[in-house]
Amino acid sequence: MVHYYPYSFSSSDFPKYVLAVNETITDKNYGAWAQGTFIAQKPYRHPDTDPFSSHDFLHIEFKRSIKMSQLLVDPRWKKVIYRMWGFRRNKEKPNRSPVWKLLYVAPQSKEFATRPIKYFGSVTEIRFEFNRNFGIQCYELINFMNGELVFSIPPLDYDIPKNNWMKDEVPKLMSNMDPQEKPNTKSKGKNFFETLPTEAMYKIFNYLDLVSLSRCAQVNKRWNRIASDPLFYRDIDLKMYWTKLNSTTLKLLMKKFNRLRKLDMTVCNNPINYFGLFSEHFDIVLKRILQKSRKTLTHLCLNHTRFVNSEILDMIVACPNLQELRLQRPSVCSWTVDLSNLAMTKLKTLDVSRARITEEELIPILKNNPNLEYLSIDGCSQLGGPGRILETIVTYNRNLKAWSSWQTFQNQDNAQIYEDFGELLHLEELDLGFCEPRPYTNTCLEIIVLRCEKLKRLGLTNWNLMTDEQLLPILKEAKGLTQLNLAHMPKISASVLSQAVTSIPNLCLLDIRHCVGINKKIVEEYKKQYPNINIFHQKYLHV
Known part of the structure; x- marks a missing residue:
């Protein structure tokens, strides 16, 4: 069983999973450049921030216990694989809580060698954490897992110290x-x-x-x-403590939350509760925290959490001073929010990527927050189309600076709706990946780049019907762009590459991965001529 977060793939037949670009290539948040976007989350508490931004991981569950002695890492993956964790259940003592142990940390040296794994006995699950500052993609993860990476071996015949890992509970x-x-x-x-x-x-x-x-x-x-x-517990970031965080620890911390402003519990799904061994009641403790800090809470991040339910959502929307809300792929089945409790009026950032939210729940929130600046609805499949949402934003949220609807409106059949983005004069980031309208008309994007003079980042991933004749006029007008994503466009040629690097003076990043019409040799020549521009180019790999 494999679970890869935030969304990229999930399969019980791994590594026999068949690569499907539209479903598995979700690399928009990878690379150090992605951390500099407006919609990217800023650290809530710097001392507790992971310096490698290791938010994504691959979780593998084995049918029987295995023992490991070393990790074989290909040189090109040496920097990408940052940590490896092992999880063990004690069948002889079922009342004893299972634990996660750190088995491997990426070395800092440049030379390549097999790295020993800290002895932990047998494990039933392992988790690889990835350094997302390096641009990895799902098909590369599949190549990574196809090898003999982790294997069963007989019991070790030598002693390894067992008391050198996290002595402080x-x-x-x-x-x-x-x-x-x-x-x-x-x-x-x-x-x-x-x-x-x-x-x-x-x-x-x-x-x-x-x-x-x-x-x-x-x-x-x-x-x-x-x-x-x-005062030291006003801004709390608990991502780094996901292996140790449980309801008991959270209760002890809650005693100090007298002035809580920011709370981040990303991927803090206690493994005991996640695998159904014990009930840790995360939701009950979180309700108490929200009730206690309702008037002081300004930033809340519960990305990829399994304890969010409708009652918690009702308490969240009742926080009057909330400015940032991030709920990427929560476990709640539907947003049955009691809109009569809607008290949020100061939201500036709303990220509900992969959430099961509908227009009926989203539109009232947009109307109630006129100062909204950043909106991310990536992969919200239950949103019908952009029509009503864009009409609401143009009317109530004219200060919007960043919009991301990556993989949300894949069956859009009205290109004129996108012309409404031209009314948002403060727009700086626009990501319409996998949202290509069919049939496409040139006017929609031309109006956007002409009217939105502050536009710095434009994402058009998988607009695979767009040709050179349609794209070149747009690039001539987009003078203020710094980042341009044209990945998965099979019909464009090197003319687009030439136009982009010559006519956009402040361009820093150009993504043309999987653009099969652009020759690799030409790309290498432009990289030498324009060293100040990061050009990403790679054709499909077959696995």
């Missing part, structure tokens, strides 16, 4: 922050920190992550008082 650390307990004040030598003023201590502690704060709270009474201050 987050729940235990959090529970030890009880100020009623007597901290250990014994120290050797002079403690220079005791002479620091409280203001300096607050400044230092502000740079610590949550685990370090928990450790500091166990030093002495003064440190405990400072480390437990709610």
